[in-house]
Amino acid sequence: GAVVSQHPSRVICKSGTSVKIECRSLDFQATTMFWYRQFPKQSLMLMATSNEGSKATYEQGVEKDKFLINHASLTLSTLTVTSAHPEDSSFYICSARTGVGTEAFFGQGTRLTVV
Amino acid sequence: AQSVTQPDIHITVSEGASLELRCNYSYGATPYLFWYVQSPGQGLQLLLKYFSGDTLVQGIKGFEAEFKRSQSSFNLRKPSVHWSDAAEYFCAVGVTGGGNKLTFGTGTQLKVEL
Numbered sequence: 001g002a003v004v005s006q007h008p009s010r011v012i013c014k015s016g017t018s019v020k021i022e023c024r025s026l027d028f029q030a031t032t033m034f035w036y037r038q039f040p041k042q043s044l045m046l047m048a049t050s051n052e053g054s055k056a057t058y059e060q061g062v063e064k065d066k067f068l069i070n071h072a073s074l075t076l077s078t079l080t081v082t083s084a085h086p087e088d089s090s091f092y093i094c095s096a097r098t099g100v101g102t103e104a105f106f107g108q109g110t111r112l113t114v115v
Numbered sequence: 116a117q118s119v120t121q122p123d124i125h126i127t128v129s130e131g132a133s134l135e136l137r138c139n140y141s142y143g144a145t146p147y148l149f150w151y152v153q154s155p156g157q158g159l160q161l162l163l164k165y166f167s168g169d170t171l172v173q174g175i176k177g178f179e180a181e182f183k184r185s186q187s188s189f190n191l192r193k194p195s196v197h198w199s200d201a202a203e204y205f206c207a208v209g210v211t212g213g214g215n216k217l218t219f220g221t222g223t224q225l226k227v228e229l
Contacts, residue, residue, distance in 0.1 A: 108158040
């Protein structure tokens with residue numbers, strides 16, 4: 001199947017700094033990428049939908065100025081957590097799909113710890 | 116808005132026993148339905164999906180699921196569980212509008228006793 005690579009897999013940062021997470025589709029072009037957040041022992045909560053070349057669509061309650069999403073190419077989307085705080089510590093997962101009605105392929109996730 | 120319910124938070128089965136994980140969805144039209152598996156600290160792997168056609172779908176690792184429109188269900192089954200199947204299982208529904216985003220259930224944690 002298609003491969004989605006997420007980097008880094010783990011990151012620890014100091015409170016107040018920014019962290020960038022990359023999501024790459026390695027062998028297909030992803031017109032749409034999704035960013036999810038998963039709290040311990042909970043389900044995935046969609047944060048935003050990212051379409052190549054356009055602004056991301058954020059879900060209700062997600063601060064777009066805090067979670068900056070860029071989808072500059074058909075194979076790369078980035079999530080930047082700005083001015084991170086300990087409550088931003090979580091597992092962030094991206095997924096990518098090629099088009100309408102197609103399955104989503106998930107990255108391996110990024111464990112963010114803000115200290 | 117669509118929603119997914121996985122009634123069982125935890126399930127424990129003995130190795131070799133059969134397994135059924137329940138999933139109910141709420142959506143006005145025919146949805147796209149998915150089952151994913153997640154190992155600790157890992158991303159999600161697709162087990163199987165239903166888009167249309169045959170309501171009994173076969174997936175990887177010996178899993179299957181049946182779409183029952185009358186019951187709004189998409190239960191996951193496996194005839195004989197292996198210890199390596201222990202993981203978290205998520206049912207998800209995708210809809211044609213809204214950019215095809217997925218809505219996930221809360222997950223079922225499967226424990227396999229040897």
